[in-house]
Amino acid sequence: MKTDSRPIGVFDSGMGGLTAVKELINILPGEDIIYLGDTARVPYGTRSRETILRYAVQDFEFLKRKGVKFIIAACGTASSVMIGEEMFPKEECTGVILPAVEAACKATKNKKIGVIATGASIRSGSYERCISGIMPEAEVYSKACPMFVPLVENGYCGRDCEPAVAIAKEYLEPLRDEGIDTLILGCTHYPLLSGIIGDILGSGVKLISSGAEAGKFAKKLLAEKGLLNGRQSGGSIRLYCTDSPELFCENAERFIELDGILAEKCSLD
Template sequence: MSDNRPIGVFDSGLGGLYATAHISHLMPRENIVYLGDTARVPYGTRSRETIIGYAEDDVRFLLSKDVKMILAACGTVSSVALDKIKESSPVPTFGIVEGAVESAMKATISGRVAVIGTDATIGSGVFEKMLYARGANFVISRACPLLVPLVECGFCGRDNVVASSVCRSYLEPIKEAGVDTLILGCTHFPILYDVISDILCGVSLIDTGRVAAETVARYILQSGSGADISRGDVRYYVTDSADGFSAAAKIFVGGKKICAETVEITK
């Protein structure tokens, strides 16, 4: 039985666009509604209560668009608020943590795994707890709060001296800990994949954007709720002005030009 309702994806800002691009790539028939809460990004430096309130606004907006499922393409919301939003969401609702942990446990040989994320994600201890529960021997986690604005301000790419300096500073203790796998526990971080990969040579990087897209694809296939149209489209919504969105968004969608509409999502 097919289901032509859109998939709902949200993030604090633009990081989730990358996961959205992967969903489109894996499932080109699906319609997608994307919401970036650009008026209140970043979430990861805020308190648990504030993050939960913001995530509830995001979910309410997506539900108003009659989505068939929701992906919180945001490491912070997935770590801090997923249980809360699952409670209030009438459609299947996923985060990025579980898939990333599974991928990490498949990738690691030594069982020594690292996680980086926002302050709120690392503070929650969710990744750490789940990694140990799945058999990790050693987990080191590090909050890297500057990486979200770093990416949103366009500092990325292998040759970017600033990106390299910031990542090097955050990753030093992880390099010293001798892990073989690192979870990029925030959907902004895969944009820094090359920079991080150069610093941590030989370490497997778990790309949460790709893994989240695979989670969505698996659910759609298993539940038989795929769309029955020749080609789906993606509608983009943001909470701040849509001016300049296209330029900033390019980083996350491989240079493609996309346009967004501004919406009010607070009650």
């Protein structure tokens, strides 16, 4: 069987992409992973398409220089602008959008799918286009949730956290009223709010984590291409960030257990 011992690269604007890394470690425990969090320029979701694309190219090239075999753009916002851009060849990388959309189309029964993501992701229209490519008859209800990233990053995640619940209701009640049965969490921060989101939407709505789906998608793709390394355990993880490694590790613990893993600082610009 063909194998490939090179690491898998994952990047995100900050820490959120660690939800994809967590899933990768679960399903591919033998693979080496290199993670890049662009913490000096996070968040991407409030920026223009042009700026996000420039940052995504720099993230992508950094990981290529590190010798990775495949790249996961675990940032919903970066993914939304990378689609169809030829500097990101399909054989070399995936974003989170197609994996999340495929999972949502599989999960929905009434074909009413909700999408929540950053302002830039929603503005890009990428989710709608991707869903209508796979399931043209689906009705898509999108909502930008710009306060969710700061809420998560400041620890306002608990199901009894009043400000978070109030803001989440404002965002989600219109989607609930449309009768969606599936919701794509189109930003890798959002799974940390899934308690609150589930309370508002009720148990009848299936939540799709874009980071986790991207991990599963990558596994399938790598297996098909003979690009897995063949090991069943012992994968290593290397973390890079563009701002302080200490700040990174402090905040990263919200997303993943680091067990003493340190981050290294790198420069992209």
